[in-house]
Amino acid sequence: MSVRQKSIVLIGFMGVGKTTIGELVAKKLYRSFIDVDKEIEKDFGMTIPEIFEQHGEAFFRDYEKKKTCALAQEKLKVLSIGGGAFLQPEIRQACLDNCIVFYLDVAWEEWKERLDILIDSRPVLKSRNINEIEELFYKRQDAYSINHSKLTVNHRSAEEVADFIVDSLKHAWDMYEPLND
Ligand SMILES: Nc1ncnc2c1ncn2[C@@H]1O[C@H](COP(=O)(O)OP(=O)(O)O)[C@@H](O)[C@H]1O
Ligand SMILES: O=C(O)C1=C[C@@H](OP(=O)(O)O)[C@@H](O)[C@H](O)C1
Ligand SMILES: [Mg+2]
Numbered sequence: 001m002s003v004r005q006k007s008i009v010l011i012g013f014m015g016v017g018k019t020t021i022g023e024l025v026a027k028k029l030y031r032s033f034i035d036v037d038k039e040i041e042k043d044f045g046m047t048i049p050e051i052f053e054q055h056g057e058a059f060f061r062d063y064e065k066k067k068t069c070a071l072a073q074e075k076l077k078v079l080s081i082g083g084g085a086f087l088q089p090e091i092r093q094a095c096l097d098n099c100i101v102f103y104l105d106v107a108w109e110e111w112k113e114r115l116d117i118l119i120d121s122r123p124v125l126k127s128r129n130i131n132e133i134e135e136l137f138y139k140r141q142d143a144y145s146i147n148h149s150k151l152t153v154n155h156r157s158a159e160e161v162a163d164f165i166v167d168s169l170k171h172a173w174d175m176y177e178p179l180n181d
Pocket of ligand 3 (some may be wrong): 018019020035037080082174
């Protein structure tokens with residue numbers, strides 16, 4: 001597949017900004033934006049916390065795997081996937097094989113300032129104390145470390161990060177697949 005046609009996938013910990021930044025990147029590239037969690041919510045007519053509550057996390061992970069692997073086959077999209085999705089080897093493989101994967105990284109000190117706005121909509125956070133959340137934050141970095149490009153969002157607005165992603169993509173596209181005049 002042409003590198004220009006590959007979908008862009010944003011990965012990283014909950015609350016790093018995948019959904020917000022993904023939407024901005026899609027607009028800047030004139031592409032459709034897909035937030036996998038929002039698609040799952042539409043499929044069930046329920047919020048993510050409701051799905052966790054009614055069906056349990058194992059059920060959510062299984063559905064997330066099918067949905068994310070299917071959406072990773074699409075071309076010319078910008079996708080934000082759930083923060084836990086990349087821990088599943090099948091999802092990792094589907095995204096790395098078919099898409100360009102950007103890992104959004106953030107420092108713990110900056111991330112923990114966002115906890116209050118995230119806690120009610122993220123069941124994985126709600127069931128843990130701050131020390132357990134910190135442990136999860138560092139533990140998940142291993143899975144995220146397999147990516148095509150990593151960038152740090154510390155002290156940057158969502159708009160700045162989106163501009164950086166678009167610029168680096170344009171640079172890579174021109175380098176690997178220059179357009180003929
Ligand atoms: N670069 C940023 N700086 C400050 N706040 C941000 C930034 N990116 C996102 N946010 C805020 O953090 C919260 C979580 O963002 P979201 O895009 O839902 O993250 P994710 O999809 O990774 O869980 C939102 O309230 C959003 O407005
Ligand atoms: O990290 C996780 O395990 C999860 C992250 C959430 O998405 P965001 O990363 O967009 O918050 C959502 O998929 C669900 O609450 C589980
Ligand atoms: Mg999100």
